[in-house]
């Protein structure tokens with residue numbers, strides 16, 4: 366018996382086999398869950414995400430095109446999900462975007478209004494938009510998980526507007542948890558340590574962050590995306606049935622260190 370046998374849900378945010386969402390999907394499916402995969406629109410995005418999943422041993426993954434800045438796209442994905450799954454038990458939101466021009470140390474003050482709004486819309490508001498639709502097909506309750514980073518709490522050179530978006534994402538998580546609780550829907554974020562993905566590589570000076578975490582974190586190492594995957598299994602499963610509104614660190618302990 367798998368911990369997640371019979372559970373169904375959507376995993377947003379697989380770009381390739383480095384994506385955190387990909388590693389979460391592998392862990393969830395290994396535990397028995399059934400998943401659908403909304404991906405960024407475009408033939409290339411679809412092909413890369415599908416190839417990653419197939420190479421990971423997932424035959425015929427169910428792919429759906431979805432730009433989370435479009436309400437029409439999100440509506441369509443949830444209509445299709447209702448048709449295919451009926452009801453669902455979890456949502457993994459592993460999505461972020463900011464114009465990399467403003468992800469350089471020293472450039473936060475230059476962030477223009479449109480780049481700021483776009484980062485907040487795609488990286489934070491979309492969690493609200495997705496949770497609202499998910500609630501309609503989660504009659505027994507469920508688990509919604511977003512992905513955050515320590516730059517939400519502390520100023521990290523280069524993380525810039527993405528740090529502001531992550532602060533908003535964590536606040537959205539608390540407000541959603543407060544309102545969704547009566548429907549037995551739990552909403553949490555995982556604050557992962559740095560991992561070498563496409564998004565991470567867009568952050569200026571990221572190599573220094575990896576070196577620093579390796580030297581300073583209590584476990585004296587960086588994390589592996591599969592460790593985030595296993596934490597997601599816990600947060601989707603009944604093992605975490607009383608955990609909601611939390612931000613759970615999977616960061617080799619880095620966030621507890623003062624100096």
Ligand SMILES: NC(=O)c1ccc[n+]([C@@H]2O[C@H](COP(=O)([O-])OP(=O)(O)OC[C@H]3O[C@@H](n4cnc5c(N)ncnc54)[C@H](O)[C@@H]3O)[C@@H](O)[C@H]2O)c1
Pocket residue numbers: 377378379380381383384385386404405431432433434458459460461462487512513514556557558559560561562563564565
């Ligand atoms: N890699 C890290 O170091 C790290 C650490 C902590 C948190 N995170 C967070 O984890 C999540 C996943 O990032 P990742 O590191 O796996 O990188 P990634 O680039 O593999 O994943 C980001 C995903 O967001 C998707 N996306 C961007 N804009 C979108 C839009 N408008 N509509 C739909 N999808 C869109 C991309 O297609 C991609 O699949 C992000 O929220 C990121 O901020 C990453």
